[in-house]
Each structure stands twice: as C-alpha cells, then as structure tokens.
Amino acid sequence: MSVLEKITSEGAIALEDKYGAHNYHPLPVVLSRGEGVFVWDVEGKKYYDFLSAYSAVNQGHCHPKIVGAMVNQAQTLTLTSRAFYNDVLGRFEKYATETFKFDKLLPMNTGAEAVETALKICRKWAYEKKGIPENQAQIIVCKNNFHGRTTTIISFSNDPVARKNFGPFTEGFIKIEYDSLQALEEALENNSNVAGFLVEPIQGEAGVYVPSEGYLAGAKALCEKHGVLFIADEVQTGIARTGRLLATCGNCSCADKHCSGTPEIKPDVLILGKALSGGAYPVSAVLANDDIMGVIRPGNHGSTFGGNPIAAAVGMAALDVIKNEELAQNAFKLGELFRSELHKFVEGSTIVNAVRGKGLLNAILINDTEESSTAWDICMALKENGLLAKPTHGNIIRFAPPLVMNKEQLLDCISIITRTLQQFEK
Incomplete structure (x- = not known):
C-alpha cells in the first residue's frame, strides 16, 4: 500500500489491530486532520x-505559529544530542525559567520521562543536601495517581491494570490518600527519611478530582515544615488548562483577575509536558532552583533528544501562544460557563450525578458503576453527534477542549453534550 493511498476508517483500524500492540482501546474514529478546536476523520x-x-x-490543533517554528527549525538543525551546544536550547531555558520563575530547567521529551527525572533529582538532593542515608530516601505519593507507566512509576500506582504482571516493583514510595492533609502529616511525622511529596494539583486520570480548598497550600506548608520537596506534576494541569498558567501557583498574568481563593503556591520542583509543545512535538521539562537542580552533574542524567533544537523552538512558540492569546484567561472564563450550564442539566438529571473541574479541565460523573458500559456508550453517541470525548475510570467522562475555543463554540458543544445525555435519561 502506498503511503499516499487513501484509506477508510475500517482499513486504518484493521491495520493497527493487526500490526500494532494492543496497549490502547481507542474510540473507533480515525482522524486525519485538525485545525483549532476541530478534527476531521478520514x-x-x-x-x-x-x-x-x-x-x-x-x-x-496545528497552530500556525507553533507549526511554523517547528518547520523552520527542522529545515535548519534538528538534532545534535547534548554532546554539543545548540543555538536554541539556552534561549528556551531562559524563556521558560523566567516564565515560571525558577533558576534552572532540565529538558526531556515525555511526561513520564520528566516525572522519572524529578524523582531522581529529589533522591539525589535528599542524599547530598538533606543528609538522608544513601538508598533510604522515601517519596510520598497519592493513591489513584497517574504519573505515567514506566516501571518505577507503576510501582506506586494502585491501578491493577497498569501493575499486574509487571513486577518486581521499585521500592521507596509511601502511598497516602489524596486530598488529606492529615494523611500527609502522619506520613511525614512517622517516616524520618522522606525526601519529597509528588502530587497532581488535580488528579486527571482519576476523573478530574479537584482537591479541597487549601489542600495544596497546606501540603506545601507541611513539606516546608519537614524539609521535604514539594513536587508538582503539572504535565496535564499546567500551561493554562485550569484557568491559570499553572494550577499550583499564581505566577501568570491572569492570577490577579481570576484567582478565586487558592493561595499562590510555588513548588520546589515543577514537572511540565504535553502543552509545553502545543501537541506538535514531544517536549517536557523539570524546573527547580539552583539549590535543588545543582545536584545534577554531567553523566547523572540525560536524553539524546532532550533539549533538541526543534523541541526548544516549539516550546518557545507554544508559550508565546499561551501568553499572547491570553488562553489562561479564556480557559477560566469558558470553564465557569461550562460548569454553570452543566450544573443546570445535572439538577434535573438521572444519568449524571455531578460535574467538576477547573478552567477547561472538567468531568461528569455518570450514574452507573465503573464496570458498566454507559459512559462508553455516551461517548459513542457524542461521536455520532460531532463531539469527541473519552471515559476514564469506567463511569467518568472528561471534557477538555483546546483553549482557543470561543464562547459560541462552547455553547454549541454544551448543546451537543446535553442533547446526547438526554438520550440516556432513565
């Protein structure tokens, strides 16, 4: 088959089924083009x-500024490895560290790589700066977390599908309840070798679980009290998704206008990915100040592709778009509208129990068990009605449109969602 030959949806799905590993269960739609908030199937x-x-x-999708930066750089210099300097990485590091107010950035490619990097930095800091005996460092994590699927990361997951038959697992992690300051305090007081606390500001894969007001600030205060690094995994929540540049802190220009109660929190270690490239190229990063990042020296950590010129150019363009188009402000405003309209529907619904989220990261809880197919069936119906979403944890549907969406488009989407849900009312 020629790579230019047209293919049907059935043909594309059949090819993946035959030649690809079955590590995903996609919605049966085969996409071939995207622009802005829209995608088209074959x-x-x-x-x-x-x-x-x-x-x-x-x-x-395919933001012209980001794609332009990628194409221009790809025609000039794509990869040198870190054996040599390139003329783009330093500029990206300066731009990103000034944007997020940290001293240093360590570039990687994927979110999971960035999480692994943060764990290594935390442990090395614990031995060299905090004085924890070597190989004794513990890192506190939360139950129902999702930080990736590497062997180390699934070692502290409690998702049986991600874990079963992948052991033996990596030690050195303490799992506690999410959104419980008491659980965190007990873990800190009962374990003398804690190096860090790794947390998602909002648990995305767990169903867009937004913690209680004051939880993150309280957790940061406890970490400071016990000399423990507060590590924020903002791979999914960062880069304006929740209505601020970061979900954990008010460093963005929109904070004064739209911050509604959550105090400013600056992590000791910040993990970014996903929208750091606008979806155009794998770009991730770990940011920290000199007293923490200084423990990393030549040979300690690296990646052939991490910090490559294309990634650096794309990262700068992606952050430019967020700032220049005021996407954090737009996410805040449209998120308020989305939840307000969906709450009205939920009040009289038998199929939806709740809507929750921040900015344009939201979810609805379907009134059925996690083992049921109801959420999947609703997503299939949404697809037929022109909107693509996917269930998580069986009975939760996450809604996270591109932040370039406008009010008219959002209202159209709300109409599609509510009309579709009405088909499933009992």
Missing part, C-alpha cells in the same frame, strides 16, 4: 475535540 466528518490529546493541544 471520511471527512468534522468533530469538536473535547480531549485535546489529554491536554497536550491546549493551543489548538
């Missing part, structure tokens, strides 16, 4: 994208 049907590649495409 037959030409148009859809609203309400997943945004798990919040990687915050800036919209």
